[in-house]
Amino acid sequence: MRKITGSLLLALSSVFALSACSSTGDRSGYVVEDRTPEALYADARQAMELGNFTKASQVLEALDSRYPFGPHKTQVQLDLIYAYYKLDDSASALANVDRFIRLNPTHPDIDYVYYMRGLVNMQADSYLFHDMLGIDRTDRDPSNAVAAFRDFETLVKSYPNSRYAPDAQRRMIMLKNRLAEFSLKVAEYYVTMEAWVGAANRAQQVLETYPGTPATERALEIMITSYDELGQEAMRDHSVSVLKATFPDNRVASRY
Template sequence: MHKFVKGAAVAFFSLAIVACSSKPDEEELLAGKQSPEELYSQARNSMELGNFSKAVKTLEALDSKYPFGPYKTQVQLDLIYAYYKQADTANAIANIDRFLKLNPTHPDADYVTYMRGLVNMQADSYMLHELLHIDRTDRDPQNAKDAFKDFAKLLKAYPDSKYAADARQRMQYLKNRLASYAIKVAEYYVKMDAWSAAAVRAQTVLESYSDTPYVEQALAIMAEAYGKLGQNELKQHVLMVMKANYPDNEMLKQD
């Protein structure tokens, strides 16, 4: 079986080269007399040229016209990748879930699970903000959470998968993203004098993201919040942890 989509999927972002030819009309493709081989050849050529819009049209037509044809499985795999390249989250996730439901033991199930993580991770990212170095870590992290779960599922079900190492790296990135979001929320609560909520949100960083660079900030927020709440015993405990791990923190010099 041709594995066109697998090798290319490892890259998180890549630039698509849009071909000059016009998009094929799906009705024409369905009404045409092309064989499955001819249609799939067209789709593959479009993908290799980076014209994923044209590839999607051809693959969708092939899937509709020959749902039980010789390329049915590869068509689904290619559609998932083509939707991903177009940032079409809804269709990508729908096809991924359909594939896994119908083919739970397929040899490419690990790849499809990995792709689910990539699609959700892509949905969480804002390329323009990243290019302009605009901090938007305060945005809703639901897609990041979903991506983390997808990669965790991959590692649990397929620990020896060729995608496992990359998934682990992405999970660390996502942990940092989620920890940063938790800090942003905690800081917002601090500004609103909602000290109990600030302490609880900061504590989630210690509980769930203790291997990220945001632990020191979380401890500082907790210490300040406990102080404002009059919970001096809890504050002193947090300060002890800070002294042991972050002795140069400014809060320790003030206390």
């Protein structure tokens, strides 16, 4: 296990403190003044430009509740989504995304809202401290990754000319690889348990659902081993031929 140095521990403690503030949405100690909607929105925008998303979210929340039909009502909702995203407040961000889509299904910026929902779900799937320490946690619950993939897929299919579509497509590739790795981890677990039917089926799922991902090579190896253990020679030989054709330098394939 990698040794954690004193400097890294100090850095982590600082990041943990910042994360705690953002994730809990601690907005105590600041009272939003009773001002016109124009003045409050100017305050919110200034706070966002300065990176003070805690203050910005509180002012925007006040605007949203005090002036629900004000001149900036839809922009306030859009800014709230972004502010919550920056605060890593996934629950609030997703709640506001869903509300916006429900109330403004034909809004000109609806593509941006779907894009933000994908970003929020993708953010909820990641874990900063595992990444910082180089810990592989591809075995964690993939539900947020699945949701993010669907959000980006909706954006790309429904709004192919959106300015956010190219980045959404890139993120879909990343998410596809992440989901393939999760299925591969499940297949590996079945191998350790010598549950060969489960291992073969899960590895087959990687090939069928996530073709072209880096996980497919190992999935084919698991299928070969599993079918060998099950005495399914025809299925084993077919998997060997696919592995040889796709990955000719593979060591497992060279044994057959």
